[in-house]
Amino acid sequence: MNCEAARPQLEAYLDGELDRSSVDALEGHLATCAACRGELASLEELRTALRALPAHHAPADLRARLAAVADLPVVGMPRSAPRTTVWRMAAAVSSGIAAGVLLTIGASQWNGAGRGASGDGALLARDLLASHLRALAASSAVDVVSEDRHTVKPWFAGKIGVSPPVVDLQAEDFPLLGGRIDYVADQRTAVIVYGHRKHVIDVFMAPGAAHARASESQGHALTPCVLAGQSAWIVSDIDADSLRRFRSLLGCGA
C-alpha cells in the first residue's frame, strides 16, 4: 500500500469502520510511513480536542417537562396497571362517545354492538405492534428467560392463570427465548417469544384471530392463527418463507 491509497482510509480506520483485511494492510503501511502516522496523529488530536469540550446534558427542567407530558391521559400501553387502567377506561369511554357521535351523524343502523369490527381490529393491531416494538427496544424482550417450555408454561399459569401452547423448536432454528405478559386490547396477554437468527418472534395469545386477516405494518407481519383451539397472533419481521415454516411448525390452524 502507498500513501495515496492509505490517506482516504485513515478516517474510516480512526472511526473503527474499516474491515479487517483493510485494517491489516493499512497498519502495515503505517508501520513504515511517518507521514501517514503524522496525519493520523493530527486526526486523533482533533478528536481529543472535540471530546474535551464540555458535554451538554439534558437539564432537569427539560426532564420535568417531558415527565409532565408522560402523565397526560393517553391511549397507549399502560406502564403500571392500576393508574393507567383508569386512563384507558376513560379513553375507551371517550372514543366510544366519539364513535357514537359519528354513527348518529351518519344516521346509520347502529345495532348496539359498539364500535365496528374494523375499528377493534385496528386497535388490536396497533397494540400488538406497539408491544412487539417496545419489547425489541427494551434490554430484554422477555420477562421470564427460558429455553425450556416446561418452565415457561407454568410461569404463565402462575401469573395470569392461562396455559398457552409452548413448543420446542430449537432443532428447527426457532429457539424458545421465554415469555412475557403485556397489555393487548385492555387485557393481560401471554406472549411467547421465539427467536430466529437475529429476529424476535412474538406469539400473542390475544383474541380476534379467528376471522382476522394477516396484515403488515412497518415491515412487521401480523399473522392471525389458531393454536390448540386458542386465538393467537404472530408478530415478527422475519421473511415470508420463514414465517410460513414457523406457522406450520407451531401447528397453526387457519
Added chain:
Amino acid sequence: MPPRASAPLDVGLVRDLTLPHLDSAYNLARWLMGSPQDASDAVHTAFLRAARYVHTYAGGNARAWWLSIVRNCCLATLAARRPRDVSLDDMEADSAAALVATAPDEPEEKLHLAQSAARVLQHLERLPREYREVLVLREIEDASYREIGAILSVPIGTVMSRLARARQMMRKALNAPAGAET
C-alpha cells in the same frame, strides 16, 4: 398540531424509545440551535412528535429514529426563523469571539492552553450546519457512519465525505495562528 384520532399519543412506548437517549438528543439540539432554551424547546417538540408518530418506528436503532426527529424539529425551527433573525452562525461566532478575547495578556504558553478549548468551541460553532452535525454525532455522540446516515437520511458515502470535509475545516482553522481567522 392537534392530535389526530388515527395517531394518538403513545407516551409509554415513546418514553422507552427516547428517554435513554435524552442527553444525546439535547446535545445534538444544543449544537444545532445554539442556546439551551432553544435546545430544550426543540427536544420537547420532538418528544411530542415522536409520541404522535411512534407507529413510524419500525424496530432497530431507537436512538437514530429519535435523533432524526430531534434534528428535523431543530431544522424546522431554524428554517422558520431565518427570514427575520440574524443568522445563527453569525451570532455564535460573535459570542465565541468574545469568549476567546477574554485573556489577551497571558504568557504565551498559558494563553495557548487556555484558548484551545475556547477555540475548538468557536470553530465548531462556526462550521456550516451540515459539517457541524456530522462532527458532533461522530466525535461527541460516538455514532457510527450507519447511524449518522439514518439520522440525516443520507447515504454512508455522504456521511464520510462530509466528515472528511468537516475535519479538514476544523484542523485548518485550529492550525491557523490565533486571531488570523477573524
